[in-house]
Amino acid sequence: MLNAVLAAFVLAFAAPLVARHMPRQVGTIAALLPAGIFVWLLNQAEMALGPGVVERWPWSPLPGVALTFRLDGLSLLMALIISGVGALILFYAGAYMHGQAQAGRLYALLLAFMASMLGLVLADNLIALFVFWELTSITSFLLIGWHFQEERSRAAALQALIVTGGGGLALLAGFVLIGLVGGTWEIAELSAQAGTLQDSVVYLPILLLLWLGAASKSAQFPFHFWLPGAMVAPTPVSAYLHSATMVKAGVYLLARLSPALGGTSEWSLLFMVTGLVTLLLGGWLSLKQNDMKRMLAYSTVSSLGLLVTLLGLGTKLATEAAALYLLAHALFKGALFMVAGAIDHATGTRDLRRLRGLAGALPTSALAAGLAGLSMAGLPLLAGFAAKEFIYEAALFSGGGVWILTLLLLAGNVAFVVVAQQMTLRIFAGASLSFESFHAPAIPLWLAALVPGALGLALGLLPDVTATLAGAAARAIYGAPVTIHLFVLPGSVTPMLLLSALTIAAGILLYRRRVQLEPWLNWLDQGARLGPEGAFQRLVEGLPHFAARVTALQQNGRLRSYVLWIVGTWLLLLGLTWALRGGPGLPANLLVRLSDLRFHELILVLVILAGLASVMLANTLMTLIVSLGVVGIGTAIVFILFGAPDLAMTQFSIETLGVILFVLVLYRLPGVVRLSPRRTVLRDSILTGLAGAVITLMILIITDLPLVSPLKTWFAGASEPLGHGHNVVNVILVDFRAIDTLGEITVLGIAAIGIFALLKLRPGRKVAEGKDGP
Amino acid sequence: MTSIILVVATRLIFPLMLMFSLFLLLRGHDAPGGGFVGGLMAASAFALFALATSVTRARDALRRSTFRLIGIGLLFAFVSGLPGLFAGSPFLRALWTSTELPVIGKLSSVLLFDTGVLLVVVGVTLTIVFAMAEADEEEEE
Numbered sequence: 001m002l003n004a005v006l007a008a009f010v011l012a013f014a015a016p017l018v019a020r021h022m023p024r025q026v027g028t029i030a031a032l033l034p035a036g037i038f039v040w041l042l043n044q045a046e047m048a049l050g051p052g053v054v055e056r057w058p059w060s061p062l063p064g065v066a067l068t069f070r071l072d073g074l075s076l077l078m079a080l081i082i083s084g085v086g087a088l089i090l091f092y093a094g095a096y097m098h099g100q101a102q103a104g105r106l107y108a109l110l111l112a113f114m115a116s117m118l119g120l121v122l123a124d125n126l127i128a129l130f131v132f133w134e135l136t137s138i139t140s141f142l143l144i145g146w147h148f149q150e151e152r153s154r155a156a157a158l159q160a161l162i163v164t165g166g167g168g169l170a171l172l173a174g175f176v177l178i179g180l181v182g183g184t185w186e187i188a189e190l191s192a193q194a195g196t197l198q199d200s201v202v203y204l205p206i207l208l209l210l211w212l213g214a215a216s217k218s219a220q221f222p223f224h225f226w227l228p229g230a231m232v233a234p235t236p237v238s239a240y241l242h243s244a245t246m247v248k249a250g251v252y253l254l255a256r257l258s259p260a261l262g263g264t265s266e267w268s269l270l271f272m273v274t275g276l277v278t279l280l281l282g283g284w285l286s287l288k289q290n291d292m293k294r295m296l297a298y299s300t301v302s303s304l305g306l307l308v309t310l311l312g313l314g315t316k317l318a319t320e321a322a323a324l325y326l327l328a329h330a331l332f333k334g335a336l337f338m339v340a341g342a343i344d345h346a347t348g349t350r351d352l353r354r355l356r357g358l359a360g361a362l363p364t365s366a367l368a369a370g371l372a373g374l375s376m377a378g379l380p381l382l383a384g385f386a387a388k389e390f391i392y393e394a395a396l397f398s399g400g401g402v403w404i405l406t407l408l409l410l411a412g413n414v415a416f417v418v419v420a421q422q423m424t425l426r427i428f429a430g431a432s433l434s435f436e437s438f439h440a441p442a443i444p445l446w447l448a449a450l451v452p453g454a455l456g457l458a459l460g461l462l463p464d465v466t467a468t469l470a471g472a473a474a475r476a477i478y479g480a481p482v483t484i485h486l487f488v489l490p491g492s493v494t495p496m497l498l499l500s501a502l503t504i505a506a507g508i509l510l511y512r513r514r515v516q517l518e519p520w521l522n523w524l525d526q527g528a529r530l531g532p533e534g535a536f537q538r539l540v541e542g543l544p545h546f547a548a549r550v551t552a553l554q555q556n557g558r559l560r561s562y563v564l565w566i567v568g569t570w571l572l573l574l575g576l577t578w579a580l581r582g583g584p585g586l587p588a589n590l591l592v593r594l595s596d597l598r599f600h601e602l603i604l605v606l607v608i609l610a611g612l613a614s615v616m617l618a619n620t621l622m623t624l625i626v627s628l629g630v631v632g633i634g635t636a637i638v639f640i641l642f643g644a645p646d647l648a649m650t651q652f653s654i655e656t657l658g659v660i661l662f663v664l665v666l667y668r669l670p671g672v673v674r675l676s677p678r679r680t681v682l683r684d685s686i687l688t689g690l691a692g693a694v695i696t697l698m699i700l701i702i703t704d705l706p707l708v709s710p711l712k713t714w715f716a717g718a719s720e721p722l723g724h725g726h727n728v729v730n731v732i733l734v735d736f737r738a739i740d741t742l743g744e745i746t747v748l749g750i751a752a753i754g755i756f757a758l759l760k761l762r763p764g765r766k767v768a769e770g771k772d773g774p
Numbered sequence: 775m776t777s778i779i780l781v782v783a784t785r786l787i788f789p790l791m792l793m794f795s796l797f798l799l800l801r802g803h804d805a806p807g808g809g810f811v812g813g814l815m816a817a818s819a820f821a822l823f824a825l826a827t828s829v830t831r832a833r834d835a836l837r838r839s840t841f842r843l844i845g846i847g848l849l850f851a852f853v854s855g856l857p858g859l860f861a862g863s864p865f866l867r868a869l870w871t872s873t874e875l876p877v878i879g880k881l882s883s884v885l886l887f888d889t890g891v892l893l894v895v896v897g898v899t900l901t902i903v904f905a906m907a908e909a910d911e912e913e914e915e
Contacts, residue, residue, distance in 0.1 A: 645806035649798075653814035657899060660821045664906045724870055724880065725803035733808065734884050734891070738866040741887075742851050745894040749844040752898040759905040 001055050001069040001122050004037045008115030012108045019104030027094015027444065030107045034086035034114060041071075041079050048076040049472045054124070064185045070124035073472025077323065078121035078252055080469075081330040085244045085452065086114045092338055092448035093236040095441070096345060106146065110240065113139035117245050121252060126175045126185040129253075133171065133217075136246050137164040143237045144230045156229040162540065163226045167216025171253075174209030177202050182260075191259040191479060198264055207261065210253070211270055218250025218304045221278040222532035228297040235341030238293055243300045243333040248326065251307045255322065259479035262314050271312025276408050278305025281528060283415030287514060288521040292340040292350040292423070296333065299419045302412060303329050309409070310394065311477070317397055319477040320484050321390035323470035327459070328375055328383040331452040335372035336423050338449035339365050342441045343427065352422060357432030364446040366428040371453035373424035375460070377417045377507065378500055383459040383466060386486050388413065388503070392496040410503055417507020418514065425511075463487055560676075564684065567691045574694060587704035601641065608634035619672055625662045629655060646729045784826035791819035799892055800878060800885075809888035813895025820896070821903045829907045840901040847893030854886035 011033050019026040047053050052072040059067055071079070090110060097103040116135035123129040138161075145157030179185045181200045182193050190197070197203060214220070219227035230242050241247070254262075254271065261267060282301030289295035303325075310322035342365050343358065344350045359366040371382070378388035391413070395406040459466045463486030471484040490497050510517070554565050587593075597605075611630030618624040632655040639648035676684070715728055715736070723731035733741050795816035802808030824832035833839075838846070858867030870882040878885070 646808065646811070649806055649811045650814065653811055653818060656818050657814060657821065657903070660818065660825065661903060661906060663825065664903070665909075723803075723868065724882065724884075727802060727804055727806065727808070730802045730808040730888075733810070734803075734887050735868045738855070738868075738884075738887060741891060742848075742855070742866070745851060745891055746848060748894055748898045749848060752844060752901040753841070755902050756905050759902075759909055 001053070001071060001118075002057055002067070004040065005115050005119045005122070008033060008037075008111050008118065012111035012115065015107035015111055016104030019107060023098070023103070025094070026104070026107060027090050027092070027097070030111060031087045031090035031094070033111070034083040034090065037118070038080065038083040038087060041076060041083060044071060045076060047071070049073055049468065064125075064179070065127045066125055066186075067128050068124040068186060069122045070188060071122060072476045073469075073474070074252075074255060074323075074476035075121045077327060077469055077473040078248070079118055081248075081327070082114060082117050082121065082245050085240060085330060085334050086110075088334070088338075088448040088451055089236050089240040091444050092239075092341070093234075095444035096236055096341055097234065098442070106143075106234065106236075109139055109143050110236070113143065113241060113246070117249070120249055124187050126179065126187060126190075129187075130168075130172055130175055133213075133249060133253075134165075134168050136241075136249060137161060137168055137217075140164070140230075140241050140246055143241060144233045146233050146237065150232070153232045156226075156232045159536070159540075160226040160230050163216050163223050163536070167213045167223070170209045170216075171213025174206050174213060177206045177209065178260075181206070187256060187260070190257075194260050194263070197260055203261075203264075204266060207266055207270060210257065210261070211274070214250035214253050214308075215274055216250070217253075218247050218308065219278075219282075219301045220250070220274050220305060220308055221281055222535075224278055224282060224301045225528075225533040225536065227301050228294050231291070231293040231297050235293065235337060235344065238297070239334050239337030239341065242297065243337050244330045247300065247304055248307075248330075251304060251311065251322075251326070254308065254311045255319075255473075255477040258311060258314060258319075258477055262311070268312050268314060271308050273312075275305045275307070275309030275312055276405075276412075278302065279309060279412035280305075280408065281524070283412045284521060285525055285528060286415060286419050287510075287517060288525060290352050292343070292352060292355075292427075293337070295352070295419060295422060296337055296340060299416065300333060302415060303333065306391070306409070306412060310391065313394060313398055313405075315394060315398060316474075316478055316480075316482060317390060317394035319474045320470065320482060321387060321394045322477065323473040324383070324387040324390055324466070324484070326473070327466070327470055328387045328456065331456045331459075332372040332375040332384060335368050335449045335452040335456070336376070338445070338452075339369040339372070339423070342445040342449065345445060346441050347438055352426060355427045355433070357428070357430040359428040360432050361438065362428075362441065362446070364450060365441070366424075368446060368449040368453040369424050369428065371457055372449075373420040375453075375456040376423075377420040377504060378413070379504070380489055381457065381460045383456045385460060385500070386463070386466065388500055389490075389496045392499045396495055406499070410499060410506075413503045414506045414510060417504055418511045421507070421511045461488060560684070564687065567687060571687070571691055571694060574698075587700055589704075590700065604634055604637055604641070608638075621666060621669055621671055624672065625659070625666075629659065632658070644729075646727070780826045784822055788819050788823055791815055791822070795819065795892070799888060802888060803879075803884065809891030810895055812888075813892040814899065816892065817896045817899035817903070820900055824904065824907055829904050833904065836900065840897045840904060843893050843897030844901070845897075847890045847895075847897060850890030850893060851887050852890075854883040854890065857883050 011030065015026070015030055018029055022029065041048075044053055048071040052070055054071075055069040057067040057069075059065075090107065093103075093106060093110065097106055113136060116132050116139055119132035120129060120136060123132055141157050141161040144160050145153050147153040148157075175185070178190065178197065181197055181202060182190045184190060184193075197206070200206075216223040227242060227247060231238055233242070258267075279302050282298050282303075282305055286295050286298030286302060289298060307322055307325060307329075310318045310325070340350060343355065343362065346362060347355065347358075349355065375382035375384035378384045391409060392406065395409050396402060398405055467484040467486045471482050474482040474484065555562065608631055611627050611634060614627035615624060615631065618627055632651060636648045636651035636655065639645070639651060715732060718736075719725060719728045719731045723735045725731040725735075795812045798807035798815060799809055799812035800807075802812065820832050820836060823835060836843075855866035857869050859865050861867070861869065866887075868882060868884045868887075870880055870884075872880070874880055
């Protein structure tokens with residue numbers, strides 16, 4: 001299984017090269033790999049349906065982070081869909097993208113996505129699964145933003161990435177919690193510990209985090225809005241990622257973890273409510289769309305809601321229905337998307353209002369759409385029929401709130417019937433219109449859609465195959481043996497059959513009366529737009545706004561404010577710590593120590609103080625600079641007196657350079673002007689005074705404490721034998737702490753570049769032609 | 775605003791300051807000094823030179839762009855850490871030769887490191903000084 005995933009990644013990198021040399025055949029060539037994986041999976045089916053196939057690749061020294069793959073009923077079903085639809089999509093894309101610029105990049109991304117998605121459904125370790133999960137989000141982002149020159153595409157791609165990526169973060173937190181509680185990240189082992197997980201105090205947080213991850217990925221309410229937006233991507237992408245595979249990842253995750261976490265009332269409540277709201281909202285909003293792809297996208301949102309509802313319900317019948325519907329949906333929705341793409345390609349429009357009577361011009365696409373539409377509507381003989389029967393059966397035997405659940409599911413299913421008619425009768429039937437730029441689609445454009453359409457019929461006619469595939473998947477979800485009994489045609493009249501008939505009748509009625517629905521649907525659409533999508537927009541737009549305001553407050557371009565914030569912050573932190581921890585008081589022998597002061601030291605202190613006073617009172621720049629110099633040199637002398645010649649020397653050099661710098665800019669400076677109002681001066685004075693007092697106090701306290709540090713003696717002793725030098729300061733700088741120094745001089749270099757940019761590259765200034773020019 | 779006194783004095787002091795800088799660098803390991811102070815000293819020398827003549831001439835005297843000095847200095851400091859790495863010790867472990875050379879003393883990776891520090895300090899300081907001085911000269915034009 002690792003080989004399959006890796007091969008797809010490798011081919012992804014080779015695809016642009018193939019596209020350059022064989023632009024005609026690249027789609028077909030790229031399709032060979034998923035087709036091969038599909039065949040290999042079928043080969044493994046017997047093992048997978050039985051005990052399952054496990055591969056384990058330890059790659060990290062961390063315990064429990066192995067790359068484990070497991071092929072069981074559920075992952076087999078998903079992997080067959082991914083590779084099967086993948087092969088068709090690549091074949092289809094070969095014709096769809098032919099002649100377009102950078103088509104090679106599309107194949108590369110599609111293959112990379114396929115590899116990630118295969119990894120996601122095969123992984124049996126939460127950490128591995130998470131990595132693949134994020135990879136699908138990233139490839140999806142790149143594919144939605146395919147037309148990156150267009151603002152709309154970029155916005156949609158970013159929206160999808162923020163929503164799914166944010167959900168991914170929540171999911172990671174959830175996985176970590178699961179790992180901490182369960183003691184393992186292997187999904188198979190976690191399933192055996194359902195009791196431990198569900199009794200844990202963090203069970204609810206885990207569920208909520210899982211909900212965030214799965215709902216954002218699978219476009220559940222309130223995160224559903226990104227999926228219709230994602231329709232700006234080329235149609236092969238929409239058909240593959242945003243209907244058949246990637247958006248199923250959230251559903252898959254719920255299915256995969258339901259043995260470990262499912263079956264509780266919290267689980268059912270959370271996911272059934274989410275699923276039902278999504279089912280109805282998506283379904284009914286799909287009715288008001290005029291763009292074929294957007295309509296299908298809303299319908300997909302609705303289908304995903306249906307799957308989440310079934311998994312939330314979690315009964316044996318519900319898991320069977322979910323497995324059947326998962327399979328049927330991938331086939332009919334993939335086919336319908338590809339038909340939509342073919343029509344777009346042939347006529348140049350996807351607007352339902354402008355399409356009519358295409359059956360004559362596109363007979364093969366009409367056939368594909370017809371088969372897919374019948375399956376979607378849930379008519380007998382097709383795969384969708386059995387799924388719908390099981391959904392109603394699951395609702396009828398859910399054991400509580402039967403009628404309300406059945407009614408809600410009925411209301412959702414009716415919308416599917418309407419969409420099925422829109423995609424078949426509305427487009428293909430009736431008198432044909434003429435299109436200016438009509439051209440017959442290439443073979444792959446209809447063949448790739450016809451195959452899944454026909455497969456939907458084949459699965460309906462071969463109930464044993466369907467039952468085996470779906471049954472094995474349901475077993476993995478349910479966690480106990482499951483056998484599905486299917487039939488080609490209903491043998492007797494059951495409540496489920498009556499409900500199916502009612503669904504179809506209501507769907508036909510609604511389709512004919514769809515115009516009357518519009519005002520009500522508009523109201524629903526407005527609500528949905530203002531609700532979650534509006535909240536998202538406000539969040540995305542508000543965040544930079546908020547950041548700008550915080551920045552404006554803290555970093556308003558006045559040096560004074562910066563210092564104020566810094567000094568204020570450390571005063572607060574220091575004062576708080578002191579107040580809360582009750583730090584040591586003032587040393588008692590303060591006055592005694594003052595009398596230790598020698599005469600020349602006292603003079604020096606007075607000189608420095610006089611310099612400081614002069615700095616504050618100076619009225620001309622020259623006085624200011626000289627006074628500052630007095631303070632600096634005075635400090636340097638203190639260093640000499642107390643045995644720090646290195647520091648003193650550096651201080652002297654800095655003073656000299658400082659004077660030179662001032663001389664350079666002296667007459668360009670505006671002179672001493674007092675701009676601040678009295679209140680500001682007062683505030684700053686108080687703050688400065690406090691800061692000075694606190695730091696003095698700290699020094700007094702610290703020097704009074706008995707300092708027991710082995711460092712001083714160690715460095716003094718080790719300097720000569722280990723560092724070959726007598727100057728301890730320098731030995732520390734260049735030997736013992738050399739890596740710190742390396743870091744510091746790197747920072748210095750970066751700072752120099754920054755200062756240079758500030759001085760030379762001011763706005764509205766032409767760049768100086770110096771040798772150092774950038 | 776060039777003064778004849780400053781120009782003549784600079785002509786005398788400039789080489790002395792550079793020699794002093796080198797002196798500080800070499801003695802730094804055993805006595806007060808080192809690459810940092812040495813760098814500041816050398817930078818002061820060039821800053822003085824720029825004041826006495828012009829930034830353009832100071833740049834010519836420096837021969838290398840100040841950014842290049844920073845780069846070379848960082849490279850020196852980084853490379854000085856590699857021998858330790860190849861000898862199987864941690865990065866930046868000092869290595870010493872036993873041969874004592876006149877003036878320089880014992881050769882070591884530490885000297886290379888300190889030279890790197892000196893070059894970076896010269897580069898950084900002069901980048902700032904020259905940029906400020908040039909802004910000044912442009913304004914005069």
